[in-house]
Amino acid sequence: MKISILDDYHDTLRTLEVFEKLAGHEVTVWNDHVQDADALASRLADAEVLVLIRERTKIRKALLERLPRLKLISQRSVYPHIDVADCTRLGIVVCSSQHPGTPSYATAELAFGLIIAAMRDLPRQIDSLKAGGWQAGVGRTLRGKTLGVFSYGRIGAVVAGYGRAFGMRVVAWGREASRERARAEGFAPAASKEAFFEECDIVSLHMRLVEATRGIVTTRDLARMKPDALLVNTSRAPLIEPGALVAALKAGRPGMAAVDVYEEEPLLDIRHPLLDLPNAICTPHLGYVTRDEYEVQFADVFDQITAYAAGAPINVVNPEVLKNARQ
Amino acid sequence: MKVSILDDYHDTLRTLEAFRKLAAHDVTVWNDHVQDTDPLAQRLKDAEALVLIRERTKIRAPLLERLPRLKLISQRSVFPHIDLDACTRQGVVLCSNQSFSRPSYATAELTWGLVIAAMRDIPLQMASLRAGQWQAGVGSTLRGKTLGIFGYGKIGAVVAGYGKAFGMKVLVWSRDASRARALADGYAAAKSREAFFAESDVVSLHLRLIDATRGIVTAADLARMKPTALIVNTSRAPLIEPGALVAALRAGRPGKAAIDVFEEEPLRDTGHPLLNMPNVVCTPHLGYVTREDHEIAFAEIFDQINAFAAGKPINVVNPEALGKRK
Numbered sequence A: 001m002k003i004s005i006l007d008d009y010h011d012t013l014r015t016l017e018v019f020e021k022l023a024g025h026e027v028t029v030w031n032d033h034v035q036d037a038d039a040l041a042s043r044l045a046d047a048e049v050l051v052l053i054r055e056r057t058k059i060r061k062a063l064l065e066r067l068p069r070l071k072l073i074s075q076r077s078v079y080p081h082i083d084v085a086d087c088t089r090l091g092i093v094v095c096s097s098q099h100p101g102t103p104s105y106a107t108a109e110l111a112f113g114l115i116i117a118a119m120r121d122l123p124r125q126i127d128s129l130k131a132g133g134w135q136a137g138v139g140r141t142l143r144g145k146t147l148g149v150f151s152y153g154r155i156g157a158v159v160a161g162y163g164r165a166f167g168m169r170v171v172a173w174g175r176e177a178s179r180e181r182a183r184a185e186g187f188a189p190a191a192s193k194e195a196f197f198e199e200c201d202i203v204s205l206h207m208r209l210v211e212a213t214r215g216i217v218t219t220r221d222l223a224r225m226k227p228d229a230l231l232v233n234t235s236r237a238p239l240i241e242p243g244a245l246v247a248a249l250k251a252g253r254p255g256m257a258a259v260d261v262y263e264e265e266p267l268l269d270i271r272h273p274l275l276d277l278p279n280a281i282c283t284p285h286l287g288y289v290t291r292d293e294y295e296v297q298f299a300d301v302f303d304q305i306t307a308y309a310a311g312a313p314i315n316v317v318n319p320e321v322l323k324n325a326r327q
Numbered sequence B: 001m002k003v004s005i006l007d008d009y010h011d012t013l014r015t016l017e018a019f020r021k022l023a024a025h026d027v028t029v030w031n032d033h034v035q036d037t038d039p040l041a042q043r044l045k046d047a048e049a050l051v052l053i054r055e056r057t058k059i060r061a062p063l064l065e066r067l068p069r070l071k072l073i074s075q076r077s078v079f080p081h082i083d084l085d086a087c088t089r090q091g092v093v094l095c096s097n098q099s100f101s102r103p104s105y106a107t108a109e110l111t112w113g114l115v116i117a118a119m120r121d122i123p124l125q126m127a128s129l130r131a132g133q134w135q136a137g138v139g140s141t142l143r144g145k146t147l148g149i150f151g152y153g154k155i156g157a158v159v160a161g162y163g164k165a166f167g168m169k170v171l172v173w174s175r176d177a178s179r180a181r182a183l184a185d186g187y188a189a190a191k192s193r194e195a196f197f198a199e200s201d202v203v204s205l206h207l208r209l210i211d212a213t214r215g216i217v218t219a220a221d222l223a224r225m226k227p228t229a230l231i232v233n234t235s236r237a238p239l240i241e242p243g244a245l246v247a248a249l250r251a252g253r254p255g256k257a258a259i260d261v262f263e264e265e266p267l268r269d270t271g272h273p274l275l276n277m278p279n280v281v282c283t284p285h286l287g288y289v290t291r292e293d294h295e296i297a298f299a300e301i302f303d304q305i306n307a308f309a310a311g312k313p314i315n316v317v318n319p320e321a322l323g324k325r326k
Helices: A017-022 A037-043 A084-090 A105-119 A122-130 A154-165 A176-184 A193-199 A219-223 A244-251 A291-309 A319-323 B017-022 B037-043 B084-090 B105-119 B122-130 B154-165 B176-184 B193-199 B219-223 B244-251 B291-309
Strands: A002-005 A026-029 A049-051 A072-076 A093-097 A146-150 A169-173 A202-205 A230-233 A256-259 A280-282 B002-005 B026-029 B049-051 B072-076 B093-097 B146-150 B169-173 B202-205 B230-233 B256-259 B280-282
Touching: A017 A291, A049 A291, A072 A291, A084 A093, A084 A319, A093 A291, A093 A319, A105 A122, A105 A154, A105 A202, A105 A230, A105 A256, A105 A280, A105 A291, A105 B105, A105 B122, A122 B105, A122 B122, A122 B280, A146 A154, A146 A193, A154 A169, A154 A176, A154 B154, A169 A176, A169 A193, A193 A219, A219 A244, A230 A244, A244 A256, A280 B122, B017 B291, B049 B291, B072 B291, B084 B093, B093 B291, B105 B122, B105 B154, B105 B202, B105 B230, B105 B256, B105 B280, B105 B291, B146 B154, B146 B193, B154 B169, B154 B176, B154 B202, B169 B176, B169 B193, B193 B219, B219 B244, B244 B256
Parallel strands: A002 A026, A002 A049, A049 A072, A072 A093, A146 A169, A146 A202, A202 A230, A230 A256, A256 A280, B002 B026, B002 B049, B049 B072, B072 B093, B146 B169, B146 B202, B202 B230, B230 B256, B256 B280
Antiparallel strands: none
16 A cells, blocks of 8 residues: 655654564655645645654645545544544544553653753753853752642553652542542542642643643642642643743742643744743653654554555544445 | 851752751851862861862862861761871861761662653753754653663662663662672672673663772773663762773764763863763763752751760761860
């Protein structure tokens, strides 16, 4: 089949062991990021299979209607960036493993790395050393501090475990089910959402972005945080009310943030207010971006292609399409 | 007593709760770093007690001979920067607690922060984002990789625990006594020194610097490391043979380093090769530099001053100096 892969920024996929799964197919890899429908329609004119890396490119109706040969979109995890109803109408199968049970350890590790980087002011200290200034200030020890995990899902549970190994007091918040699970695994839930934001030295967000969680962290929540507290977001930017984080950091509660996710990605606007704040550490959505994580994820994505090609598609998110799928 | 404190770079000590222990004394705090004998002798000419922060300033005989009023040096941990014989000769008592049971969690935590920062290229990725370039490359996951702990002492044991919690295979290389402790704690010991360096994806050094450990990591050790491997040094620079690390990184084995300690500290030479290599993350000896660890360390250091002032000195390193100077 003719397979097109979008947004492989560093041409990493060809170097993975799992790329061998595509042997026998005709594969085209695009390394730059393009969102314009004309340019995408031209690039994908012959594609029978489209491989997406996370939510990097939006696949909307206007584009889908210009891709007459497309039969399959293969990707992994959630798909707010795909017009699935239009795929179904046009006879395009969407396969997306929801990887039950396997947390993204890469994301959990990055979240913890950002916690230490922020508590020890590593970026500023590194810059100070490179400028001949030696030390730039005094950091803080994690041991004994309170780590808040909001909420206790797959990744949150892993981060909570890291906190415990570092001698931190771990507190969970989230829906009743996630608080129950935290309690069952030996982590105390907070008494209330207010108490959670007030007592935590570090709050790390670990939630899916769905309608119920959009803007779930409010201006008032952030204002309850301590002046020396840290907020970490490696999940999704819109979990926090629009504009609330920048305003909160300017007001000094919380005192610091470490952010891996943005409203618009890729973030190419160097004037974005978070990038200018001295008390914010910003990374370019690196959560899942490790070679090891790619091996795991693209094994799933490529297996979906192989299964489809063999006439036995797996992880189909729009099974009703199979009645009138394009041949 | 007249107490002088050197090298408090960020005027942090006054803001510690432990500082109240000095309430009865006349305290002078110096924030800049000075090593020349003349200005130090001038600054300390009236000092009766001298507080040192780690090994930041060397206290040698020519300086000690010019400090007639000095009775006490109060600090913590090892003292290769102090001429102990000269202190004793001059009747200056050195108090330095070395029997602390609590490991430096601040150093262990920094080590872990450097491991993740290097494996995920955080400084480079941040710079790329700020330059409007979005991502700069693809990192590595720790889970499933091999963490090599060289020196299973107090800090090494804590870092090994972090590695275990992160789902890494932990491999220990250490002297016989501490190797037995590592095995008892459930970690694997490397079959040989060669295997230790060849198999580890991350090697972290946790050794004291003494004659037996100076240059203990050799060019040959580093050359055995994988091109994708990372070496982390939050202990002391001279544990690695002079020049071996820079040469090894240039040769590509190991592929990366994260370094908190340097031959000369404070390092102010911006031309230092380690500061100018894209595959190296360097921090300015931050291991012990946290507010919480300062509270613990300076509570002890100030207790030593009060005990001395009360005529009941504690943690005395050179008891033969006691009573020589009034």
